[in-house]
Amino acid sequence: MSLEQAITQLLTTELSPDFIEVDNESHLHSSGKGGNSHFKVTVVSDAFEGMGLVARHRKVQQVVAPVTGGVVHALGIHTYTPDEWQDRGYEIPESPTCAGSKHG
């Protein structure tokens, strides 16, 4: 099982998401293709209702920690309730590249 699949499985079990996408973005960074350094997680779940952003991110970090700890350098997290997800037009935010504009 790939790390994307492991992350997806943990979050699906814990949060019963309406939508989940886990992207391995390591190829955008110096680790090169096939690395497990940079991931982006987008999760839409009722479980986030009434939670602040810091609490939502902590939740996601805790759920995935068993498989990402010590391996993943950067984990982008985007959390929405179903209503918020609809409001933003179902659009996943873009991630930055590692050295910002310097590496284009």
Place this chain on the structure above:
Amino acid sequence: MTKEETLAKIDGQVKNNPCVIYMKGTPTMPQCGYSSRASQAMIDTGEKFAFVNVLADPDIFQYLPFYQDWPTFPQIYIDGELAGGCDITLELAASGELLRMMKAANEKHAASSAAE
């Protein structure tokens, strides 16, 4: 420095600066895309903020994740509270909330300094 000493130092920085970002590099020379985007969002508010370059302080680099149980950099603190990392800061900036929070924190700090 020990872990306890470092956490006390961080706590002092967070309490004494109404807006502070712990980042890789500096706002003018960021060393990571996430730190770059978060610090740029803070610059764009036009509000004053402090920064700590975690790459220049190995103790802070090592122990900051334990301070508020937040595993990654950058970390943004406003009015003594963890506001979030890069993703949250960009979301707050997009909604205008970042400006409101930073402005309120800076005004509160200025008022309490003036009263002393």
